[in-house]
Amino acid sequence: MSEIKNIIELKDICMEFDGEMVLDHLNLAIKDGEFVTLLGRSGCGKTTTLRIIAGFLNPVSGQVLFDSKEINGVPPYQRPVNTIFQRYALFPHYNVYENIAFGLRLRKVPEAEIKERVEEMLRFVNLQGFEKRSVTHLSGGQQQRVAIARAVINKPKVLLLDEPLSALDLQLRKDMQVELKNIQKKLGITFIYVTHDQEEALSMSDTVVVMNEGKVQQIGTPIEIYNEPQNAFVADFIGESNILDGVMPCDFTARFAGHDFDCLDKGFAPNEPVDVVVRPEDVDIVPVVRGMLKGEVTSVTFRGVHFEIIVDIDGFKWMIQTTDEHHVGDVVGLYIEPDAIHVMKKSQYSGKYGDYSSYSDELEQLSELTEDEEE
Amino acid sequence: MKQRRSYAQVLINAPYLLWAAIFILVPLFIVAYYAFTDASGAFTMANIKELANYKQTFWISIKYALIATAITFVIAYPFAYFMSKKSAAKQQMMMLLVMLPMWMNLLIRTYSWMNILERNGIINNLLGMMGLGPWKMIGTAGAVILGMVYNYLPYMILPIYTIMSKIDNSLLEAADDLGAHSFAKLRHIIWPLSLPGVISGIAMVFVPSISTFYISQKLGGGKIMLIGDTIERQIQTAYNYNLGAAISLVLMVFVLISMAVMNRFADDDGEGGGMIV
Structure with missing residues (x-):
C-alpha cells in the first residue's frame, strides 16, 4: 500500500x-x-x-x-x-x-x-x-x-x-x-x-x-x-468479553481458570502474568466429559439471535452466547478453541473488568442513558 | 367528565376575566365615553377637534421618546451582549446592578437627578470648584431625555439580555465554523435572533417615555410640556376630563399602531429567511 x-x-x-x-x-x-x-x-x-x-x-x-x-x-x-x-x-x-x-x-x-x-x-x-x-x-x-x-x-x-x-x-x-x-x-x-x-x-x-x-x-x-484489544479496558468496552487473570508459562500456552489452554499468542516472558480475553460467542458449551472447564448455568437470557448464558466456574461468571438452549441449574462443560483466546499484557485496567457477576441489563442501559444526557 | 373539566376551566379563568373586565375594559370604555362627550354628557366631536392645538406637544413627546429609546438601545444592546457572555456568577452580579435602581421608586430616583442637575446641584458645585459653570441643565431637553434613559434603561436591557442568553452557543460556533468572523456572527446570527428582545425592549421603553409626565415636570423645570403633562393638567388642574380623555385615547391608539407595526416587522424577519447581503 x-x-x-x-x-x-x-x-x-x-x-x-x-x-x-x-x-x-x-x-x-x-x-x-x-x-x-x-x-x-x-x-x-x-x-x-x-x-x-x-x-x-x-x-x-x-x-x-x-x-x-x-x-x-x-x-x-x-x-x-x-x-x-x-x-x-x-x-x-x-x-x-x-x-x-x-x-x-x-x-x-x-x-x-x-x-x-x-x-x-x-x-x-x-x-x-x-x-x-x-x-x-x-x-x-x-x-x-x-x-x-x-x-x-x-x-x-x-x-x-x-x-x-x-x-x-x-x-x-x-x-x-x-x-x-x-x-x-x-x-x-x-x-x-x-x-x-x-x-x-x-x-x-x-x-x-x-x-x-x-x-x-x-x-x-x-x-x-x-x-485484538490491547488492554482490559478496550476488551471490556468493545463488545462483551470474559476477562481472566492468567499467566503465559510458555509461547502458545495460556494458563487461566486452573487449566492450560493452547493459544496462538507468543512473545511474553516465561510465566508472565497476563489478561486473557475470551469473547462470549467463541465459547462452546459441550457435555461435561468433553469440556476443558466445568460449571453450572446460573442465568439464561433469550436475545433473539442467541441465548446469553452465564456459567459459574469456581466463582467466575462466564458469559456465553449460543444458539442452543440450556437451563438454569444445568452442569455443562466449556470448550475453547486456541484462536478464541486473546492474551494481553497487564495494564492499569487489569482487574477492573472481569466476569459477569454483577451483570444486569437494566443497570447497563441506565448508565448508558445518563451518559447520553451528559454529553 | 368533559363538562366538569370545562366547568373547572371556567372557574380557573373567572378571576382573571373579572379582573381584566374591571380594570382594563371598563376604564377603556370610560376613557372613550369621556372623549366623545362634553361636560353635560352629550355626544360631541369638539374634544377630538381641539387636539389640533396640541400637535406641537404630540410632536415633542414623540421626538423625545424616540431619542430616549434610541439612546437606551445603544447603551443596552452591547451591554446585554457582553453580559450574556460572562460567567454565570458575573451575570448575576451585573443583573443585580441593573435591577438595583429599580428597587427605588421612580419619583425618588427622579428627585435625585434633580439634586444632581440643579443650578446648586452636585454637578454644578463640582464645576464651580474648577471655576466652570454654572450650567443650566434642569429645564433642558437633555435633562428630560436623560431622566427617561436612566429610568427605563433596565426595561431595554432585560428583554435583550434574556433573549441573548438563550441563543444556543452552538449556533455561534456553527457560524464560526462556516466562516463567520465576529462581526459577521453579530450581523447574521445574534442580531436577527435577538430582534424579538429588541422589539419588546423598544416597546417597554418607548411607551412609558411617550406618556411620562413626572420626569418632564421635575427635570423639565416646568418648561417642557409633554403629552403626559398635558393629560395630567387637563384632568388635575383644568378639570377638563373630556379633553384629557381625548388626548389619552389618541395617545393610546398611536401606541397601539406603533406596536403593531413593530411586531409586523419582527414577524417578517422571522419568516422571510432574511438574505445575507
Whole structure:
C-alpha cells in the first residue's frame, strides 16, 4: 500500500478545564480520506479532541498540524474543516436554502453559483423541493441532512462529526449510518466521527480510536480493535468479553481458570502474568466429559439471535452466547478453541473488568442513558 | 367528565376575566365615553377637534421618546451582549446592578437627578470648584431625555439580555465554523435572533417615555410640556376630563399602531429567511 499523507496530526496535546486534565499527552495522526472514529465514554476527551481540531478550543500544550503545517491559534472560520454538531445547530431564522448557502454567502460567492451549488447539495442529500422550508419544521433526519449539506457545500478537507446520530431514533440511525458512510465515499474526504456507540464505530469506520481518561487506548481497524484489544479496558468496552487473570508459562500456552489452554499468542516472558480475553460467542458449551472447564448455568437470557448464558466456574461468571438452549441449574462443560483466546499484557485496567457477576441489563442501559444526557 | 373539566376551566379563568373586565375594559370604555362627550354628557366631536392645538406637544413627546429609546438601545444592546457572555456568577452580579435602581421608586430616583442637575446641584458645585459653570441643565431637553434613559434603561436591557442568553452557543460556533468572523456572527446570527428582545425592549421603553409626565415636570423645570403633562393638567388642574380623555385615547391608539407595526416587522424577519447581503 502506498504511503498516504497525514492530513491531521495531534502532537502531545494536553488540555485541561478548571485544572482538570481532559487530554493527557494525546498523540494522533489521521490519514487523508479516512473515516476515523473517536470512540469512548462521555468525559473521555473525544469531543474535546474534535473541538481542538475545529479550533473552538486551544490546547494548553502540544501542536495541531494540518497538512504538516501548525494551525494552533488559527480561528475556526479560517480552518479548512467543517463540523456537524450534535444537535445540528441549524440557524432557526433561515430557511433550508439560506442555511445551506450560509458559508458561500460569507465568502461572497456570486449568487448564480450559490444557487447552482445549493441545488446540487439538495440533490446530494435528497432534499429537493425543501428550499423554502423552515428548518424548525423538519424531522430529525431532514435536519441532519441540511446540516450535512451546509457543511459539505464549503468543500472542507475534513468533516468533523460530533455524535451526529445520537438524537435520532434507532431505525433512522441505522439508515443514516449507511448514508454517512456513502457520503464519505462519494466525497472522498476525511471524516472524523465522535461517538460513544461502539456498534456505530465498528460498522462505519476505517480506523477506530478508542479513548479513555484523555488518552488513546488503541488505534486500529474495527476488526483489530475487536479481535485484538490491547488492554482490559478496550476488551471490556468493545463488545462483551470474559476477562481472566492468567499467566503465559510458555509461547502458545495460556494458563487461566486452573487449566492450560493452547493459544496462538507468543512473545511474553516465561510465566508472565497476563489478561486473557475470551469473547462470549467463541465459547462452546459441550457435555461435561468433553469440556476443558466445568460449571453450572446460573442465568439464561433469550436475545433473539442467541441465548446469553452465564456459567459459574469456581466463582467466575462466564458469559456465553449460543444458539442452543440450556437451563438454569444445568452442569455443562466449556470448550475453547486456541484462536478464541486473546492474551494481553497487564495494564492499569487489569482487574477492573472481569466476569459477569454483577451483570444486569437494566443497570447497563441506565448508565448508558445518563451518559447520553451528559454529553 | 368533559363538562366538569370545562366547568373547572371556567372557574380557573373567572378571576382573571373579572379582573381584566374591571380594570382594563371598563376604564377603556370610560376613557372613550369621556372623549366623545362634553361636560353635560352629550355626544360631541369638539374634544377630538381641539387636539389640533396640541400637535406641537404630540410632536415633542414623540421626538423625545424616540431619542430616549434610541439612546437606551445603544447603551443596552452591547451591554446585554457582553453580559450574556460572562460567567454565570458575573451575570448575576451585573443583573443585580441593573435591577438595583429599580428597587427605588421612580419619583425618588427622579428627585435625585434633580439634586444632581440643579443650578446648586452636585454637578454644578463640582464645576464651580474648577471655576466652570454654572450650567443650566434642569429645564433642558437633555435633562428630560436623560431622566427617561436612566429610568427605563433596565426595561431595554432585560428583554435583550434574556433573549441573548438563550441563543444556543452552538449556533455561534456553527457560524464560526462556516466562516463567520465576529462581526459577521453579530450581523447574521445574534442580531436577527435577538430582534424579538429588541422589539419588546423598544416597546417597554418607548411607551412609558411617550406618556411620562413626572420626569418632564421635575427635570423639565416646568418648561417642557409633554403629552403626559398635558393629560395630567387637563384632568388635575383644568378639570377638563373630556379633553384629557381625548388626548389619552389618541395617545393610546398611536401606541397601539406603533406596536403593531413593530411586531409586523419582527414577524417578517422571522419568516422571510432574511438574505445575507
